[in-house]
Amino acid sequence: MSEDLAAREAAAEQAYVDTVYAQLEASAVAAHELAREGHARGRLGHEGGLVERDAMVFQAARRIAQLDAAHEGLVFGRLDLREEIDAEPRYIGRIGLRDANRDTLLIDWRAPAAAVFYQATAAEPRGVVRRRVLRSHHRTVVGVEDELLDDSVETDLPIVGEGALMAQLSRARDRSMHSIVATIQAEQDKAIRAPGKGVVSISGGPGTGKTVVALHRAAFLLYSDRRRYETGGVLVVGPSGVFMRYIERVLPSLGETAVALRSLGEVVDGVRAVRHDEPAVADLKGAARMAELMRRTARQQAPGSPTEFSVFWRDDRIVLDRQVLGRLRRQLMSQGLRNRQLPRVSRTLLDAMWRQVRGERGREAGRERFDDDMLSRQDFVDFALAWWPPLAAPTVLGWLRDPEFLTRVAEGVLTPEEQRLLTKSWADPTLSVEDVPLLDELRYALGDIPQHSSDDEEDHALLEGGIDLQELTTAADREYAPSGRAWQPPTHRIEDDGFAHVLIDEAQDLTPMQWRMVGRRGRTASWTIVGDPAQSSWPVPAESAAARAEALEGKEQHEFHLSTNYRNSAEIYSYAAAYAERVGLDADLPDAVRRTGEEPKEVDSGADLEGATRAAVDEIASRVQGTIGIVVPVARRSEVNAWLASWPERAEDAAGARAAVDSSQPPSGEDRVVVLTGLDTKGLEFDGIVVVRPEEIEAESATGRASLYVVLTRATQLLTTVG
Numbered sequence: 001m002s003e004d005l006a007a008r009e010a011a012a013e014q015a016y017v018d019t020v021y022a023q024l025e026a027s028a029v030a031a032h033e034l035a036r037e038g039h040a041r042g043r044l045g046h047e048g049g050l051v052e053r054d055a056m057v058f059q060a061a062r063r064i065a066q067l068d069a070a071h072e073g074l075v076f077g078r079l080d081l082r083e084e085i086d087a088e089p090r091y092i093g094r095i096g097l098r099d100a101n102r103d104t105l106l107i108d109w110r111a112p113a114a115a116v117f118y119q120a121t122a123a124e125p126r127g128v129v130r131r132r133v134l135r136s137h138h139r140t141v142v143g144v145e146d147e148l149l150d151d152s153v154e155t156d157l158p159i160v161g162e163g164a165l166m167a168q169l170s171r172a173r174d175r176s177m178h179s180i181v182a183t184i185q186a187e188q189d190k191a192i193r194a195p196g197k198g199v200v201s202i203s204g205g206p207g208t209g210k211t212v213v214a215l216h217r218a219a220f221l222l223y224s225d226r227r228r229y230e231t232g233g234v235l236v237v238g239p240s241g242v243f244m245r246y247i248e249r250v251l252p253s254l255g256e257t258a259v260a261l262r263s264l265g266e267v268v269d270g271v272r273a274v275r276h277d278e279p280a281v282a283d284l285k286g287a288a289r290m291a292e293l294m295r296r297t298a299r300q301q302a303p304g305s306p307t308e309f310s311v312f313w314r315d316d317r318i319v320l321d322r323q324v325l326g327r328l329r330r331q332l333m334s335q336g337l338r339n340r341q342l343p344r345v346s347r348t349l350l351d352a353m354w355r356q357v358r359g360e361r362g363r364e365a366g367r368e369r370f371d372d373d374m375l376s377r378q379d380f381v382d383f384a385l386a387w388w389p390p391l392a393a394p395t396v397l398g399w400l401r402d403p404e405f406l407t408r409v410a411e412g413v414l415t416p417e418e419q420r421l422l423t424k425s426w427a428d429p430t431l432s433v434e435d436v437p438l439l440d441e442l443r444y445a446l447g448d449i450p451q452h453s454s455d456d457e458e459d460h461a462l463l464e465g466g467i468d469l470q471e472l473t474t475a476a477d478r479e480y481a482p483s484g485r486a487w488q489p490p491t492h493r494i495e496d497d498g499f500a501h502v503l504i505d506e507a508q509d510l511t512p513m514q515w516r517m518v519g520r521r522g523r524t525a526s527w528t529i530v531g532d533p534a535q536s537s538w539p540v541p542a543e544s545a546a547a548r549a550e551a552l553e554g555k556e557q558h559e560f561h562l563s564t565n566y567r568n569s570a571e572i573y574s575y576a577a578a579y580a581e582r583v584g585l586d587a588d589l590p591d592a593v594r595r596t597g598e599e600p601k602e603v604d605s606g607a608d609l610e611g612a613t614r615a616a617v618d619e620i621a622s623r624v625q626g627t628i629g630i631v632v633p634v635a636r637r638s639e640v641n642a643w644l645a646s647w648p649e650r651a652e653d654a655a656g657a658r659a660a661v662d663s664s665q666p667p668s669g670e671d672r673v674v675v676l677t678g679l680d681t682k683g684l685e686f687d688g689i690v691v692v693r694p695e696e697i698e699a700e701s702a703t704g705r706a707s708l709y710v711v712l713t714r715a716t717q718l719l720t721t722v723g
Contacts, residue, residue, distance in 0.1 A: 010143055017139065018139075080128070080130040082129060091107065115193065130146055147159075192213055198526060199552050200527065201531075202560050203533075206565060207565035213562070214528050222259075233259075236259055239509055264514055267517055271431065277425050280421060281434070286512060291513065293413050297396055303405060305389070306386050307321075308321050313370065314357075328349065393442035397438060401426045406422065440520070507530060507548075510544060512544055568716060571597070584705075601721070609693070613692055617673060631676055631677070644675060678697050693723060
């Protein structure tokens with residue numbers, strides 16, 4: 001193929017791309033004009049104008065966001081079909097565009113008319129003669145890659161390039177996952193366009209594109225039924241903050257911005273946790289029996305609450321002692337969730353107190369006067385609020401920090417050693433990722449605090465009574481508040497937790513408690529679930545499978561399996577697969593399609609682990625242009641970060657590494673090197689990987705072998721282990 005031919009074809013495509021961008025700008029101008037017109041409608045002075053304003057401004061804002069997101073790589077595909085099907089080429093892009101005459105300039109990649117771009121093969125061309133992928137940098141076409149799919153048709157169409165897929169696979173990685181919209185393969189496309197109802201499970205070994213296929217599926221669903229999914233919301237859940245920042249550009253680049261991306265530490269509104277517990281504690285907090293512990297805890301009397309109340313009224317001394325209060329508490333708890341009984345507390349207490357009124361003067365005054373007198377007494381209001389306070393989940397979780405309280409509620413659920421592990425972990429006041437499902441369990445066991453207690457004035461007086469609920473905080477509230485601030489009465493209600501679609505990545509790692517938490521967000525949703533059992537970090541698969549089945553009960557199941565490894569070179573994946581077979585992992589072993597001639601290296605560090613690690617990093621850095629991951633045992637993360645900071649040529653990378661690990665933010669700028677643990681690498685990929693002390697990664701948890709297998713499959717080009 002001559003370079004002149006490639007340049008001429010690229011120039012010809014550039015002319016069309018320029019036309020499309022001109023229309024994109026015209027569409028943006030029209031959208032801004034719509035927004036201005038909408039604001040003008042709001043000044044008409046009547047309600048109809050306000051409604052029109054809101055509708056017009058909303059539609060304009062959504063279109064502007066879509067157009068802004070589509071600028072990079074707007075046009076990426078072209079189809080030349082048999083003349084009897086369509087004599088004109090069809091151009092495929094991130095969004096659909098029409099010209100001023102309403103003729104199609106660009107077909108949205110999710111539209112049915114674009115499906116053949118991904119589904120046609122040489123064996124089954126489906127009317128496609130030539131498929132072309134346009135490679136662009138910003139607005140400039142830098143090259144084209146062609147595939148001749150139907151050689152039975154006489155054509156003078158030129159064929160350029162070596163194939164778009166291989167070109168995509170060989171490029172350097174940066175800090176973000178990118179759309180594969182131009183290179184989706186047929187088996188991936190089937191999963192993307194699967195039915196919108198029920199559960200779509202996407203399985204496959206490392207590097208098969210499960211994550212990015214699932215994200216493209218979310219974009220496809222939003223396109224195909226926008227009203228349902230945009231109104232109900234799409235929730236994307238991933239294993240870590242690092243991972244979520246890695247994938248955050250994919251959906252906006254496909255024209256979709258109405259999606260909630262949350263790590264497992266962020267699923268509960270208003271909570272953000274990034275710290276992980278040590279493996280033994282994480283396994284305990286994730287176990288299904290923790291649900292019973294949280295249920296018991298939510299039913300306990302608040303520590304320090306009063307156990308008796310007495311008052312004189314007319315001729316009677318009225319006493320609510322421990323026995324009576326215990327009976328009343330059981331009565332209220334039998335009627336529903338704790339916080340939802342707040343409106344009934346005053347009536348229940350007053351009923352019990354009125355039954356003790358025996359004196360003639362009291363009986364003559366009557367019940368209404370009795371209630372008024374009691375509700376006007378500050379000591380009664382204080383008692384009622386202290387005996388049955390509105391409770392937030394962080395407060396109740398804080399109760400478990402007391403070893404005596406934990407021992408009482410954990411009888412028959414946890415062993416003394418397990419109780420000791422939990423007490424030690426909760427000495428740290430910051431929430432861990434593993435604490436978040438426990439908080440959520442407590443939220444649902446307690447119920448929402450009623451925003452309006454009832455129409456009963458006495459109940460309003462009891463709950464309000466001149467007391468600001470924001471003042472009813474405890475030390476546990478303050479210590480467990482995610483931001484360090486005191487707890488505020490919640491504005492997000494339990495009934496608002498549901499989504500129209502839930503997408504779970506790295507699903508094999510979800511603990512039973514995490515499945516319960518995520519399952520609550522998808523009771524009426526459709527689901528996309530992505531995972532590979534061989535990469536699981538959860539040690540009791542049967543327990544997790546049962547929790548998953550409960551979360552998805554009654555939903556229709558659709559299974560898709562991806563069989564081709566596009567990430568790793570064949571040399572790297574052969575090395576990882578051999579390890580999996582050697583240690584007995586039941587791994588799904590996909591076929592790697594790309595060879596580099598570079599075998600993984602094993603380095604014996606001897607006594608100089610830092611020197612050997614530095615040499616390995618420098619050697620890889622001199623040979624790849626993209627990112628480099630240094631993967632370490634959890635216990636060595638600080639040590640290796642300190643090494644990186646002391647290497648003059650890597651000092652800037654060290655700052656980026658700390659940002660990625662400590663704050664779950666990806667490094668910025670040109671930082672290429674990052675230090676991660678095995679768990680941090682879930683879902684990520686790098687041009688080069690240096691694995692420090694792989695034997696320690698294998699030994700640090702019950703699922704260490706699966707973790708090391710994951711680590712060995714993160715590199716696209718070069719892999720070195722320093723053992």
